Structures are given as C-alpha cells and as structure tokens.
Amino acid sequence: MSLQGNITDLPVEDLLQVFTMQHRTGVLFVSYNQYRAEVYFGKVALHAALIYHLGIPSQSPFLQGLEAVFEILSWPDGKFHFEMESQQWVSANISTSVDYIILEHYRRRDEQAKQSQWLNNKPTLLPNPPVKAQINLELDEWRVLLQINGMASIEQIASKLRQNPEILLVTLEDLQRKGLIELASHPFLADTRPYAPAWSFGSNGESYHHTQYDATLAISYHYRATTVSNGPMEQPAKNTPSTYSYPGEASGYLTPVVVPVLPNPERDKPALPAPSSLQKQNAEPKPKVRRGLLSGIIAKIRGL
Amino acid sequence: MPETQLEILKIVVTGAYAAGKTQFINSISEVEALSTDEAATDPDERSLKEYTTVALDFGKITINPEVSLYLFGTPGQERFDFMWDILAVGCIGYVVLVDSTRPAHLREATNIIQYFNQILDVPFVVACNKQDDPTSLPPDYIRYRLQLPDHIPVLPCIATDRESVKEVLLALLSAL
Numbered sequence: 001m002s003l004q005g006n007i008t009d010l011p012v013e014d015l016l017q018v019f020t021m022q023h024r025t026g027v028l029f030v031s032y033n034q035y036r037a038e039v040y041f042g043k044v045a046l047h048a049a050l051i052y053h054l055g056i057p058s059q060s061p062f063l064q065g066l067e068a069v070f071e072i073l074s075w076p077d078g079k080f081h082f083e084m085e086s087q088q089w090v091s092a093n094i095s096t097s098v099d100y101i102i103l104e105h106y107r108r109r110d111e112q113a114k115q116s117q118w119l120n121n122k123p124t125l126l127p128n129p130p131v132k133a134q135i136n137l138e139l140d141e142w143r144v145l146l147q148i149n150g151m152a153s154i155e156q157i158a159s160k161l162r163q164n165p166e167i168l169l170v171t172l173e174d175l176q177r178k179g180l181i182e183l184a185s186h187p188f189l190a191d192t193r194p195y196a197p198a199w200s201f202g203s204n205g206e207s208y209h210h211t212q213y214d215a216t217l218a219i220s221y222h223y224r225a226t227t228v229s230n231g232p233m234e235q236p237a238k239n240t241p242s243t244y245s246y247p248g249e250a251s252g253y254l255t256p257v258v259v260p261v262l263p264n265p266e267r268d269k270p271a272l273p274a275p276s277s278l279q280k281q282n283a284e285p286k287p288k289v290r291r292g293l294l295s296g297i298i299a300k301i302r303g304l
Numbered sequence: 305m306p307e308t309q310l311e312i313l314k315i316v317v318t319g320a321y322a323a324g325k326t327q328f329i330n331s332i333s334e335v336e337a338l339s340t341d342e343a344a345t346d347p348d349e350r351s352l353k354e355y356t357t358v359a360l361d362f363g364k365i366t367i368n369p370e371v372s373l374y375l376f377g378t379p380g381q382e383r384f385d386f387m388w389d390i391l392a393v394g395c396i397g398y399v400v401l402v403d404s405t406r407p408a409h410l411r412e413a414t415n416i417i418q419y420f421n422q423i424l425d426v427p428f429v430v431a432c433n434k435q436d437d438p439t440s441l442p443p444d445y446i447r448y449r450l451q452l453p454d455h456i457p458v459l460p461c462i463a464t465d466r467e468s469v470k471e472v473l474l475a476l477l478s479a480l
Contacts, residue, residue, distance in 0.1 A: 138406075170449075174407045177445065289313060289396050289480055293371060297313070298477050300367045301470055304332065 004081035012073050013102045020045060020098045027086040032078035040090060048093045065093040073105040119155035119165055123148050123172055123181045144171045148181055311371045316391050318378040318420060319401030320412040324433040324463035325377040326361045328401055331469045333363025333375060389423060397427045397476045404432040404440035410449045427479035431461035431472045
C-alpha cells in the first residue's frame with residue numbers, strides 16, 4: 001500500500017504524527033527541488049531520516065538524522081509518497097520522539113522569524129550615557145561598538161565582522177545593558193539598559209575619545225594598542241589622549257578597561273539548547289541524603 | 305567499641321575558567337583546601353589569572369564524627385574537562401559559579417550546566433560571583449542569559465566572603 005500527495009495539502013509534521021501514532025512501519029519519500037528525502041518509521045518511533053541531493057552523484061546523504069527531519073519540515077513545497085512495509089531499510093539515526101522534533105521545529109521557525117526582524121534593527125549610540133562608573137569592555141565589544149553608527153543594521157554589522165548574528169546580538173545586548181547603545185524596537189529581548197552606570201571619568205585619560213556634532217552622535221574609541229596586541233581586529237588609531245564632553249557636563253577623561261578576548265570557535269559556537277529544556281541522558285542515579293542528616297548539615301553550615 | 309563508618313557527602317563546585325571556584329572552596333573549608341594549581345599555559349587565560357586548577361580543588365566540612373561534607377572544585381580549563389565525570393560520581397548537588405563581570409564567559413557556563421545536567425540528576429544552584437565588583441551583572445540578568453527556569457536558584461555571591469559562600473551552600477542544601 002502507498003499513500004501519496006503534496007506536502008502543501010498534508011504537511012510533513014502531520015505525516016510524522018499520523019505514521020508514528022498509528023505505528024506504521026515504512027518509508028516516507030519526499031521530493032523538493034533537487035532534494036529527495038527518506039524518512040523511515042519503525043513500529044513505535046521515527047527510525048531514521050536521510051536527504052540526498054540529486055545533483056550530486058554521491059551515494060552518501062546530504063543530511064541525515066535530526067537535522068534532516070528539521071530540513072524536511074522547513075520545505076515549503078514538495079511531493080511525498082509513503083511505502084508501508086518497505087523492503088528498503090537503513091540503520092537508525094534518530095532516537096528522539098516525534099513530539100519533541102515538532103516542538104523544536106516550531107521553536108526554530110519562530111526564532112528564525114524573529115531573527116529576520118531583528119537583523120534589520122539598526123543599533124544607535126546613546127546620546128546620554130551614564131557617568132561615574134567604569135567602562136569595562138572586552139575586545140569583542142569594542143569591535144562591535146566601532147561599527148555602530150545608527151545606519152548599519154545588525155545584519156550588516158555581522159557581515160562586516162564576519163560574525164554569527166546571534167553571537168553579535170549577545171554583544172549588542174551587553175553594550176545596551178552598559179548604557180552605550182540602544183537597540184530600537186527589539187522584538188524579543190527584555191530591556192537590558194543599565195542596571196548600573198557604565199561610564200566614568202577616568203583619571204588616566206589615555207584611551208578614549210568622543211565627539212558630538214550636529215544631531216548625530218559619533219563616537220570613536222581609541223585604546224592602547226599594547227593591550228590588544230594579539231587581537232585579530234584592525235587596530236584603531238594609536239592611543240591618543242583626548243577629551244570627553246557632553247552639553248551641560250564637565251569635560252574629563254574616560255578610561256575603558258580593555259580585556260583581550262581572542263576568537264575561539266569552540267567558545268563562539270551557537271548557543272546550546274537552554275538547560276531548562278534538556279533531557280537527562282545517562283544520568284547517574286540520584287544519591288539519597290537522609291532528612292535528619294540534611295538538617296544536621298544545614299545547621300552545621302549555618303553555624304560556621 | 306565498634307568502628308564507626310565515616311559517611312561522606314560530596315558537593316561539586318564547577319564553573320568556567322577564573323570563575324572563583326578555588327576561592328569559593330577556600331572560603332568555607334575547615335581544612336586548608338587542597339589545591340592543584342599550576343601556572344596557566346594559555347596566553348588568553350593567563351591574562352585572567354596566573355595559576356589554574358589542573359585536577360581538582362578539595363575542601364572539607366565535618367558535620368559530625370560520622371559525616372563529612374566534601375567540596376570538590378572542577379578544573380576550569382577545557383582541556384581538563386575529563387575530570388568532570390570523575391568528580392561528578394556520587395555528588396549530592398553542585399554549584400555552578402559564574403563570573404558576573406565577564407559576560408563573554410556566560411556561554412561557557414551554559415555549556416557546563418548542560419553537561420552536568422546530562423550526567424547528573426541532582427539539584428544545582430548558580431552562584432553569580434564577584435558581586436562586589438561595580439561592573440558585575442545582576443543575578444536576574446545572568447538567569448536570563450543562561451536561560452534558567454525560575455525554580456533553579458541563581459544567587460549573588462562573593463567567593464571571598466564566607467557568609468556569602470554559606471548562603472550559596474545553604475540554598476543548594478535546601479534544594480535537596
């Protein structure tokens with residue numbers, strides 16, 4: 001028996017749910033443009049998924065496992081047919097429930113939609129940064145700050161810095177929290193503007209320069225080349241003592257503390273799933289602590 | 305007189321590099337904490353601190369003659385992360401220390417939490433260290449950045465302050 005149709009009429013998420021809930025064993029074939037997907041259903045769960053690129057004369061799949069399923073779920077169009085009790089079979093590469101996969105797919109889809117919105121956001125420098133605290137920026141933050149001019153979008157800045165936009169957003173969020181920039185109409189972040197003042201008049205005055213002209217605020221930051229001698233970024237102009245002034249405020253010097261943070265692919269890789277959504281795998285059995293003993297420990301620590 | 309069996313309870317103190325784990329244990333341990341610090345070799349990390357823990361930190365609190373609470377600090381550098389599995393065995397809970405002044409390290413803290421969450425089914429608390437620094441991030445913001453649900457305690461902490469360390473341990477024990 002086989003079932004066929006178009007995924008615009010019967011979406012892939014529905015197909016996945018129907019076949020697993022009904023304990024159907026078989027293979028779902030989906031074709032979209034140059035791609036052909038095979039999704040294998042075991043008796044009780046999803047068994048494997050593979051995507052082949054028809055333009056590549058290789059026998060090895062283009063994508064496989066969970067990522068292949070997410071890819072198929074994202075296809076806007078395509079033809080499918082399902083072969084029950086198919087003779088064709090492959091080794092398992094999925095051990096996750098269909099419910100989880102579908103929820104994760106929706107989460108990714110929503111994030112992608114939000115991302116396309118915030119990528120167009122144009123961060124601006126704040127005209128009235130707080131004073132009397134220390135700027136404590138890391139090299140990554142300086143790199144981003146130098147790109148902000150109110151005209152470049154997050155997407156453009158990410159492209160210029162060759163940085164993952166999601167990682168860039170983390171830095172922007174920090175800069176916003178420190179009161180240095182504003183992310184206009186940010187669609188999904190809470191307001192992260194300063195919890196504490198982030199700018200100060202320093203005493204050394206060797207490393208900051210800031211000018212205001214017309215209605216546009218332009219800020220340029222200069223810092224000790226020596227502090228970031230290993231840094232990968234283009235070095236800004238040599239450290240020049242310079243002044244800082246705002247209308248109605250006294251002039252003075254700012255002293256940012258620059259901590260070099262070199263690119264690290266491991267550290268900078270995209271964020272892992274939230275710990276709250278983690279499923280424990282191979283967890284050690286929970287050691288038991290006797291109730292009476294626990295209160296003894298608490299009393300002892302209180303008394304230390 | 306029958307020989308008493310000593311019961312040992314274990315708490316792991318983990319966190320990213322230079323989060324303050326060694327200091328945390330030093331502040332509360334009743335014995336001089338055993339530390340296996342060596343000079344940091346990575347120039348990037350050496351700029352943060354000169355010595356790093358390579359195997360474990362160990363501290364002890366005697367609860368009564370039969371029971372002792374052991375504190376084990378994990379090494380912060382990634383190359384020693386094979387020690388994490390060893391230190392995690394049999395622990396009743398763990399503390400994840402976060403350097404509140406270094407947002408770039410929060411991602412690493414997320415990775416650590418995820419890893420320990422996979423190998424351990426015990427409660428944990430997040431201690432936001434260096435709260436005495438004026439540039440430190442507030443615990444609420446750290447909770448948001450680590451995407452932690454409300455039931456996981458995220459506490460302010462100053463690892464050099466014994467009272468603050470006590471509060472963190474008490475919060476962990478309350479979660480058991």
